[in-house]
Amino acid sequence: MAHSPKRKLFLDLVLSLFRLNGLLVAEGDRMAESLGLTSARWKVIGVIALAHSGVTVPGIARVLGQSRQAVQRITDVMEADGLLRYQKNPDHKRSVLVCLTDSGQEVYSALRAVQDPWAIENTETVPVEELEIALQLVRRLINQFDR
Amino acid sequence: MAHSPKRKLFLDLVLSLFRLNGLLVAEGDRMAESLGLTSARWKVIGVIALAHSGVTVPGIARVLGQSRQAVQRITDVMEADGLLRYQKNPDHKRSVLVCLTDSGQEVYSALRAVQDPWAIENTETVPVEELEIALQLVRRLINQFDR
DNA sequence: GTCACGATGACAACATGCTGCCCATAACCA
DNA sequence: TGGTTATGGGCAGCATGTTGTCATCGTGAC
Numbered sequence: 001m002a003h004s005p006k007r008k009l010f011l012d013l014v015l016s017l018f019r020l021n022g023l024l025v026a027e028g029d030r031m032a033e034s035l036g037l038t039s040a041r042w043k044v045i046g047v048i049a050l051a052h053s054g055v056t057v058p059g060i061a062r063v064l065g066q067s068r069q070a071v072q073r074i075t076d077v078m079e080a081d082g083l084l085r086y087q088k089n090p091d092h093k094r095s096v097l098v099c100l101t102d103s104g105q106e107v108y109s110a111l112r113a114v115q116d117p118w119a120i121e122n123t124e125t126v127p128v129e130e131l132e133i134a135l136q137l138v139r140r141l142i143n144q145f146d147r
Numbered sequence: 148m149a150h151s152p153k154r155k156l157f158l159d160l161v162l163s164l165f166r167l168n169g170l171l172v173a174e175g176d177r178m179a180e181s182l183g184l185t186s187a188r189w190k191v192i193g194v195i196a197l198a199h200s201g202v203t204v205p206g207i208a209r210v211l212g213q214s215r216q217a218v219q220r221i222t223d224v225m226e227a228d229g230l231l232r233y234q235k236n237p238d239h240k241r242s243v244l245v246c247l248t249d250s251g252q253e254v255y256s257a258l259r260a261v262q263d264p265w266a267i268e269n270t271e272t273v274p275v276e277e278l279e280i281a282l283q284l285v286r287r288l289i290n291q292f293d294r
Numbered sequence: 295g296t297c298a299c300g301a302t303g304a305c306a307a308c309a310t311g312c313t314g315c316c317c318a319t320a321a322c323c324a
Numbered sequence: 325t326g327g328t329t330a331t332g333g334g335c336a337g338c339a340t341g342t343t344g345t346c347a348t349c350g351t352g353a354c
Contacts, residue, residue: 004267005275006266006267006273006275006278007263007266007267007270009270009275009279010266010267010269010278012282013278013282014171014266015190016282016285016286016289017168017171018190018211019212019289019293020285020288021164022212022213022341022342023212023288023293024164024292025310025342026342029342038310039310040309040310043162043165046162056332057332057333058332064162064166065169065170066169066311067312067313068331068332069311069312069334070310070311070312072333072334073310074310092319092320092332093320094318094319094331094332094333095319095320095331095332095333119154119157119158120151120153120154120157122157122288122291123157125287126153126284126287128153128156130280130283131156131284132156133280133281134280134284134285135156135159136277137273137281138160138163138164138167138281139163140272140273141167141170141269142163142166142167142170145167145170145173145174169311169312172312172340176312185339185340186340187340204302204303205302205303213340213341213342214341214342215302215303216305216341216342216343217340217341217342219303220340220341239301239302239349239350240349240350241303241348241350242301242302242303242349
């Protein structure tokens with residue numbers, strides 16, 4: 001069992017994922033930098049923009065798989081920066097909805113203009129099949145761990 | 148170009164990787180918990196154990212792709228906890244070598260006893276080929292970003 | 295031998311994530 | 325309707341990562 005080829009393969013993969021994560025955060029910071037954002041805010045603004053209607057802070061946290069406190073801190077800063085605003089939630093008295101302001105919409109558009117070419121550029125030499133297999137594997141692992 | 152299937156695939160993959168990273172850290176914390184470790188110390192002790200001779204703090208940082216300051220803080224705590232010790236480096240007057248103490252060796256062995264079954268268990272339903280493709284892709288991305 | 299540059303150590307500031315705690319509100323069920 | 329459970333908000337503390345700065349040590353070119 002100790003000689004299982006999968007064992008070492010998986011542990012190598014995990015260590016590599018830790019490293020890749022750090023590099024991806026750095027990439028996000030680099031791309032978002034010129035727009036006055038950071039990678040954490042990049043993640044949050046992406047979720048809000050994709051949800052066409054308003055979303056709550058814990059809702060964003062669930063999508064990202066993070067704690068609501070972590071997201072709340074980000075949104076508070078972005079609200080102070082005028083990128084988003086809190087809106088009354090007709091369905092819930094205390095839990096407000098988060099929406100992009102016009103300024104936030106503009107920033108998101110500018111972000112896409114950097115992010116999309118980045119994504120295409122970094123997959124130029126990668127076959128679609130490999131991307132699909134990797135994504136499928138990552139999602140399977142997420143399901144295994146997310147309980 | 149905006150309709151490139153790879154673009155969305157890659158962005159989905161990146162978001163999933165952020166999430167998986169958080170879950171993996173939590174898994175590491177869970178496994179290391181009973182040994183008085185955390186996932187960060189788990190990473191560091193692994194590097195030291197694999198390097199049969201002593202390694203320097205910046206050396207560990209290079210292996211992990213992290214800043215030497217982050218590693219230094221971890222090793223300082225682990226040294227205070229008696230898991231490792233600093234040893235004179237014959238090749239360098241200021242940069243000490245980091246070695247596992249007997250206690251550190253024991254903890255690492257105990258760690259393996261948890262970690263290896265964990266690795267095997269979590270790849271039971273995953274074909275080796277998919278693991279290889281995913282690892283290859285992750286390494287390719289690391290090389291692209293690590294400059 | 296000297297000097298410039300790179301690597302290391304030490305300290306500080308900051309960003310981002312986590313958990314724990316307490317309280318308020320919503321939702322659900324008997 | 326009333327009580328229990330789930331969800332959300334806010335605060336605090338902590339772990340882990342980053343960057344920046346400065347002094348010191350090593351290395352290598354001249």
